[in-house]
Amino acid sequence: MMRGSxxxxxxxxxxxxxxxxxxxxxxxxxxxxxPTAASSGAQSRLTxxxxxxxxxxxxxxxxxxxxxxxxREMATGDEQQxxxxxxxxxxxxxxxNFPKPGIMFQDITTMLLDTKAFKDTIDLFVERYRDxxxxxxAGVEARGFIFGPPIALAIGAKFVPMRKPNKLPGEVISEExxxxxGTDKMEMHVGAVxxxxxALVIDDxxxxxxxxxxxxxxxxxxxxxxxxxxCVIELLGLKGRxxxxxxPLFVLVNAT
Amino acid sequence: xxxxxxxxxxxxxxxxxxxxxxxxxHFPKPGIMFQDITTLLLDHKAFKDTVDIFVDRYRDxxxxxxAGVEARGFMFGPAIALAIGAKFVPLRKPRKLPGKxISEAxxxxxGTDCLEMHVGAVxxxxxAIVIDDxxxxxxxxxxxxxxLxxxxxxxxxxxCVIGLREVKGQCRLNGKPLxxxxxxxxxxxxx
Numbered sequence: 001m002m003r004g005s006x007x008x009x010x011x012x013x014x015x016x017x018x019x020x021x022x023x024x025x026x027x028x029x030x031x032x033x034x035p036t037a038a039s040s041g042a043q044s045r046l047t048x049x050x051x052x053x054x055x056x057x058x059x060x061x062x063x064x065x066x067x068x069x070x071x072r073e074m075a076t077g078d079e080q081q082x083x084x085x086x087x088x089x090x091x092x093x094x095x096x097n098f099p100k101p102g103i104m105f106q107d108i109t110t111m112l113l114d115t116k117a118f119k120d121t122i123d124l125f126v127e128r129y130r131d132x133x134x135x136x137x138a139g140v141e142a143r144g145f146i147f148g149p150p151i152a153l154a155i156g157a158k159f160v161p162m163r164k165p166n167k168l169p170g171e172v173i174s175e176e177x178x179x180x181x182g183t184d185k186m187e188m189h190v191g192a193v194x195x196x197x198x199a200l201v202i203d204d205x206x207x208x209x210x211x212x213x214x215x216x217x218x219x220x221x222x223x224x225x226x227x228x229x230x231c232v233i234e235l236l237g238l239k240g241r242x243x244x245x246x247x248p249l250f251v252l253v254n255a256t
Numbered sequence: 257x258x259x260x261x262x263x264x265x266x267x268x269x270x271x272x273x274x275x276x277x278x279x280x281x282h283f284p285k286p287g288i289m290f291q292d293i294t295t296l297l298l299d300h301k302a303f304k305d306t307v308d309i310f311v312d313r314y315r316d317x318x319x320x321x322x323a324g325v326e327a328r329g330f331m332f333g334p335a336i337a338l339a340i341g342a343k344f345v346p347l348r349k350p351r352k353l354p355g356k357x358i359s360e361a362x363x364x365x366x367g368t369d370c371l372e373m374h375v376g377a378v379x380x381x382x383x384a385i386v387i388d389d390x391x392x393x394x395x396x397x398x399x400x401x402x403x404l405x406x407x408x409x410x411x412x413x414x415x416c417v418i419g420l421r422e423v424k425g426q427c428r429l430n431g432k433p434l435x436x437x438x439x440x441x442x443x444x445x446x447x
Contacts, residue, residue, distance in 0.1 A: 095354035098354040098355070099351070109345075109353065112346070115338075118334075118344065141327060142326055142352070146334050149297070149335055150334055153303065158299070158303075159297040159303065168294065169280035169290045189294060192294070
C-alpha cells in the first residue's frame, strides 16, 4: 500500500484520481530556470552522488550542492517525502550536452551502481502497485527493460517489452509517434496482453511524453486498462504530463 | 556448462523454462530459428524460476557486478543483481551511454559491431558475471568479457538462458566458464 509520507496529495487508490491529485509538486515551490547551452558550457552541471563509490575524481560538481538539489526537486516537493527519495535522486548523474548541445541528460546508470538506491527505487514502485491487481508491466526499450522486470516479478505480473521496429520476432502491432524531427515507431507483440488486463507502463524518464503515449496507445488499442505510467524521473517544462492527458503518471523525482 | 549437468539435473523448473520459450522461424532472416524469450517473460512462474536459478548459483560467490548485454540482457540482469546485492552495469550499443565509455569491437557475420561500458562503472578486482538471453557464436559475450577485463574486473562466469549448438561442448568462452539453462527448442517440440 502506498504511504502517506510518499505522496500526501495522491489518493491511495489508483482508480481514476480526481483532477490534479497526481500533481506531485506543490505549486508554491520555486522552479529554477533550466540551464541554457551557453551557461552549461564552462560551468559543470554534473551532479554526483557521494554514494557513488567508483572513480572518485572523475565527475565532480562545481556547483554548490544546494543548487543542484534545487534543480532536482523531489517528487513530493515537501518535507513529507519518503526518506529513500533523496538517496535515489542523488545517485542520478547529469551529463550536459548529451546527446546534443543544450540537453542535460539524466543518467540513471549511476543509480544502478548504487545497490541501495536501485533497490529503493524498485521497492517504491512495488509498494505502490502490489495488491492492485496489475497483471502487465510494459517496459519501454531500453531503459524501461531495466526497471520493469524486477517490478513485474515482485508484483506477480508479466513483463511485456515495448520495442523499436524490427526487434520483436513474429506478429506485432505498431504505433507511430512524433519526434522533434520526424517520427518513430513502437511495437508490441500480438497476443502479449489480453483485453481487460490492468497494466503499468514503465520508463526511466518522461520528457515530452511521446514515447510513453505511444506505449499507452498500443495497450489501449487491444483493450488493456493502463492504470498508471511510472517513471523514475519527470523532466519538467516539456509538457509530458499534459501529453498523457488524464492518464495517471507517478514519478519519484522531478528535474528541470 | 548446461545447468542440468551442473547440479540441476532433473530440476522441473528447467522444463517449464524451456517450454515457455517460443521459436520463430526465419527471423531475422531465412534459415534462422529465432529463440524468442518474450514468451518466457509472460509466464511469471517460468520467468521467476529463471531468475531464481541464477540467483541461487551466484548469491554466495561474492559477485559485486552483474553486467547485462543490451537489450535482452537488461531483462534478466537487474533482477539478479538486486537479489544478490550487486551493481547492474549495462553494456550497450555505441553512443547510447552518456559520458565517458570504453568500447570493444566484435565480429558479426558481415562486418563488425561495438559494445560500450561506462568508464568507472567497475573497479579493479571486482568479481563480475555477464548476462545475456542467448549465446550463439559467443562474439558479443567475448566483447563483454574483454570490456570488463580491460577495467581489471574478474569475470567469474557468463550466464545465458539459452545456449546454441555452436557453443555446445565448449565449457568456456575466452577461458571463462559458461553457464546455460537450456538448449534451443526445435520447431517440432514447440507447441
